[in-house]
Amino acid sequence: METAFTPFTSFGGGLAIGLGAVLLMLGLGRIFGATGIMSGAVFITSRAELSWRLALIAGMVLAPVTLFFVTGQMPVVNVPVSPVMIVIGGVIVGLGASLGSGCTSGHGVCGLSRLSVRSLVAVPTFMVTAAITVFIIRHVFGA
Amino acid sequence: MKLFYALITGLVFGIGISLSGMMDPAKVLNFFDLAGTWDPSLAFVMGGALIVTFVGYRLVWRRDAPLFEARFQIPTGTAIDKNLVGGSALFGIGWGIAGFCPGAAIPALGTGRWEVALFLIAVTAGFYLRRLLAPMQTAGAAT
Numbered sequence: 001m002e003t004a005f006t007p008f009t010s011f012g013g014g015l016a017i018g019l020g021a022v023l024l025m026l027g028l029g030r031i032f033g034a035t036g037i038m039s040g041a042v043f044i045t046s047r048a049e050l051s052w053r054l055a056l057i058a059g060m061v062l063a064p065v066t067l068f069f070v071t072g073q074m075p076v077v078n079v080p081v082s083p084v085m086i087v088i089g090g091v092i093v094g095l096g097a098s099l100g101s102g103c104t105s106g107h108g109v110c111g112l113s114r115l116s117v118r119s120l121v122a123v124p125t126f127m128v129t130a131a132i133t134v135f136i137i138r139h140v141f142g143a
Numbered sequence: 144m145k146l147f148y149a150l151i152t153g154l155v156f157g158i159g160i161s162l163s164g165m166m167d168p169a170k171v172l173n174f175f176d177l178a179g180t181w182d183p184s185l186a187f188v189m190g191g192a193l194i195v196t197f198v199g200y201r202l203v204w205r206r207d208a209p210l211f212e213a214r215f216q217i218p219t220g221t222a223i224d225k226n227l228v229g230g231s232a233l234f235g236i237g238w239g240i241a242g243f244c245p246g247a248a249i250p251a252l253g254t255g256r257w258e259v260a261l262f263l264i265a266v267t268a269g270f271y272l273r274r275l276l277a278p279m280q281t282a283g284a285a286t
Contacts, residue, residue: 001169001180002182003167003169003170003173003184004152004179004182005182005183006164006184007183007184007187008187009162009163009164010162010184010185010188010191011161011187012163013159013160013161013163013164013165013188013191014150014159014187014188014191014194014195015192016155016158016162016163016188017156017159017160017163017188017191017195018159018164018192018194018195018199019150019155019156019195019199020155020156020157020159021192021195021196021199022195022199022202022203023148023151023152023155023177024149025199025200025204025209025215026168026199026209026210027145027148027149027154027209027210028145028148028209028210028212029208029209029212029215029216029217030216031215031216031218032216032246033246034244034245034246037249038189038245038249038263038266038267039165039270040151042171042267042270043176043270046150051146052145052149053145055147055150055153056149056151056153057153058153059150059153059155060153060156060249060253061153061155061249061250061252062150062153063153063156063157063158063161063253064157064166064250064254065253066154066157066158067158067165068239074254075154075167075254076170076181076247077166077167077168077183077221077256078167078169079156079168079242079252079256079258080168080169080172080242081172081240081241081242083235083261084242085240085241085259086218086241086261086262086265087261087265088240088265089216089237089238089240089241089242089243089265090237090238090241090243090261090263090266090268090269091166091237091262091266091268091269091272092183092233092234092237092240092261092269093234093237093238093241093244093245093266093269094237094245094265094266094267094268094269094270094272095233095269095270095273096229096231096232096233096236096237096269097230097234097269098166098182098230098269098270099230099233099247099276100226100227100228100229100230100231100232100233100234101218101220101227101230102231103234103244103246103247104165104238104244105245105246106246106247107231108192108234109193109196111218112193113193113197114217115234116218117221117223118218118220118221118222120225121223121227121228122227122231123231125173125228125231125232125235126232126234126235126238127175127235128235128241129231129233129234129235129236130235130236130239131175131177131235131239132239133175133236133239133240134175134176134239135175135176135178137240138172138176138179139178139243
């Protein structure tokens, strides 16, 4: 399905994502990596490490409703793939992001801006494999 | 105060994700579908986020310490190893299959869509899978 080209709202959203990452560095001195934040809330090492992660996650989850109260619209979530694909993709995302120590937020936003050598390798790697995967699914298998 | 700060930080990040289009798998998969219904919007998300973090991080790092912690915890690893490259490659494959990544799915949970919960449960299963594989791998290095 076609989606509308939204350069301005996407850029604006990107600015807010960056601001969230900078605020976390300013307040807690941490990288805003969703994989690390989520796995730290799953594999609990201490109460102090858990509590700020849960607060951060709660704030993230409250975002769509907050936006709904301001704009009257929920953000768009169109899922063009089957539940089986979501499960398979999700398991691979969890395995890959924990093996590779980061995802779009940790390596992408935070790592690239720090000019981390590991992130400069990780980001092109996952961008290319994602594009190849979409090509194979859509244009080889024609799903 | 620290937890309230974390909550607001998560909210800012989540609003950014909501506005950006990152939590819409149709848009994410189209971003990677160069040969089909290509939608380049998400390049603007990364552009906006990187401008803010590139400048913002450097301003924050002029401080001796973050507001609520004794020190900054910034990944220092530089090793380009099999875990980094293989994990990132896998992450991209999973992202290309499901259309969600962790940083987008956590705020998307707030829209109440069951597919998002299913994805996050699968990601958590992926984290556990990585733990099962851990004895065969070196411990995950930092981002």
